[in-house]
Amino acid sequence: MENVLSYKDYIGTVSFSNEDEIFYGKIHGINDLVTFEGTTVKKLKASFEESVDDYLATCKELNKLPEKTFKGSFNIRITxxxxxxxxxxxxxxxxxxxxxxxxxxxxxxxxxxxxxxxx
Structure with missing residues (x-):
């Protein structure tokens, strides 16, 4: 898989802003919007892992489930x-x-x- 980081069963997608010269991304499969960024791949990975750890700690403090709930039904659009x-x-x-x-x-x-x- 390209442009994806994985840590503790969470994935984050990665993009690059040429204008800002920065890598950035967001964590998927969670109930909130959590982003991360870095100017190098090493810093990006560290930021992603820190964001996951911080999010999990916050959820624990709030007694909140971190994973997004999927109800098992969704609409699709096909030809x-x-x-x-x-x-x-x-x-x-x-x-x-x-x-x-x-x-x-x-x-x-x-x-x-x-x-x-x-x-």
Whole structure:
């Protein structure tokens, strides 16, 4: 995975501001907006880890769960042709469209390194 840092099961995405000559990012999968930055890769990594540690300590002090809650349902926007094809495959497999999408997501997660996200 490119432009991603990982620490204590948390991930942070990384970007670069050419104008400010700084690396910056934010932690994902949490209930708040927590950012980090650094002028070098070493400083960026240290800032990310410090931000994770600080966030976890703050959550503990506030008796708050740090991880974002996912309810298990979400809306997606796809083309009508893709919707039709998925529905047809689900019908051929005698499963609901919802079950087909769950299986497709599980398959993608289990094969994440094979997915070309450039499309």
């Amino acid at each position: 009508s042709d893709l919707h039709r094809k998925a529905s047809l495959i689900a019908s051929q497999k005698s499963i609901s469209l919802n079950d087909f999408i769950k299986k497709a997501i599980a398959f993608a997660i289990n094969h994440e390194n094979e997915i070309d996200c450039a499309q």
